Amino acid sequence: xxxxxxxxxxxKMVLSVGNEKNELLEQTSIPTEAPEKTIPAMIDWFRGxxxxxxxxxxxxxxxxxxxxxxxxxxxxxxxxxWSDKPLLPPMRDELGVPALxxxxxxxxxxxxxxxxxxxxxxxxxxxxxxxxxxAGLVIEGKLVHGLVHPELGHMxxxxxxxxxxxxxxxxxxxxxxEGLAAGPAIEKRWxxxxxxxxxxxxxxxxxxxxxAQMCVNMICAFSPEKIxxxxxxxxxxxxxxxxxxxxLELLNEYIQSEVILTDIDHYIVEPGLGTKSGATGAxxxxxxxxxxxxxxx
Ligand code: ADP
Ligand code: ZN
Numbered sequence: 001x002x003x004x005x006x007x008x009x010x011x012k013m014v015l016s017v018g019n020e021k022n023e024l025l026e027q028t029s030i031p032t033e034a035p036e037k038t039i040p041a042m043i044d045w046f047r048g049x050x051x052x053x054x055x056x057x058x059x060x061x062x063x064x065x066x067x068x069x070x071x072x073x074x075x076x077x078x079x080x081x082w083s084d085k086p087l088l089p090p091m092r093d094e095l096g097v098p099a100l101x102x103x104x105x106x107x108x109x110x111x112x113x114x115x116x117x118x119x120x121x122x123x124x125x126x127x128x129x130x131x132x133x134x135a136g137l138v139i140e141g142k143l144v145h146g147l148v149h150p151e152l153g154h155m156x157x158x159x160x161x162x163x164x165x166x167x168x169x170x171x172x173x174x175x176x177x178e179g180l181a182a183g184p185a186i187e188k189r190w191x192x193x194x195x196x197x198x199x200x201x202x203x204x205x206x207x208x209x210x211x212a213q214m215c216v217n218m219i220c221a222f223s224p225e226k227i228x229x230x231x232x233x234x235x236x237x238x239x240x241x242x243x244x245x246x247x248l249e250l251l252n253e254y255i256q257s258e259v260i261l262t263d264i265d266h267y268i269v270e271p272g273l274g275t276k277s278g279a280t281g282a283x284x285x286x287x288x289x290x291x292x293x294x295x296x297x
Contacts, residue, residue: 055285057107107281109136116272128231212246
């Protein structure tokens with residue numbers, strides 16, 4: 001049986017076909033342009049591939065209420081052309097298969113929880129630190145949607161005294177997590193892209209400080225059993241030990257958990273599925289869509 005997966009991103013759409021072993025077999029990428037152009041192109045790629053259902057992990061904000069008339073629509077977004085536009089409905093209807101959608105980060109969290117770094121646990125958070133910062137959340141074995149969906153990238157942080165641009169760059173909140181620590185904030189602060197900065201550059205100490213504040217907030221708010229950090233900026237592997245050390249410093253032994261106090265190397269970790277968390281999560285969503293549909297048939 002074959003399942004369709006879509007990782008809908010602000011710059012590109014990554015489409016693939018996967019199987020029941022959760023293997024991704026075939027993949028393509030289509031630039032994200034106006035929905036009137038991009039959606040038909042995606043439908044064309046899937047057509048004739050024999051998929052039985054579709055799973056979508058998408059950029060937000062997105063309507064995730066399954067009983068809403070605008071389920072699977074992108075809501076208000078600065079992304080040109082995408083405000084209040086349906087994403088899931090035309091694909092589901094044109095391809096004639098059941099479909100499920102979640103945020104890109106919830107999809108990745110789902111995959112890491114079921115098959116990756118948080119396998120066997122009931123609570124985890126998956127964070128991507130890239131063009132933006134977003135986090136998917138599993139609490140007591142359920143993906144969290146809540147009122148809309150979590151927007152952990154916009155949590156407010158305290159400014160670091162060593163930050164030359166402490167006001168931050170988020171168009172909505174300036175110095176929120178994303179405005180202080182996403183890839184574009186690094187670039188604006190230091191005038192160079194993250195991957196152009198040497199490992200001993202002061203940028204990384206500051207970056208680790210902000211990401212440690214984030215970890216502390218997550219730990220205090222959700223008590224996750226694992227914190228998984230992915231995305232382009234986290235390709236800087238030397239950040240991991242710095243973030244762990246600073247998280248311990250900030251917590252100051254307040255949280256009495258063995259894993260945090262004695263084994264933080266296995267608590268704040270890289271994605272177990274590497275760069276495949278998002279697509280694998282979309283595949284799991286597709287499988288749920290198919291199973292739900294079979295149950296209701
Ligand atoms: P996106 O978030 O757009 O899906 P990425 O997760 O690759 O894609 O994030 C892109 C951001 O991460 C850019 O701001 C880029 O400069 C930064 N980035 C990508 N690779 C690296 C790297 N190896 N080191 C530091 N920053 C990186
Ligand atoms: Zn913000």
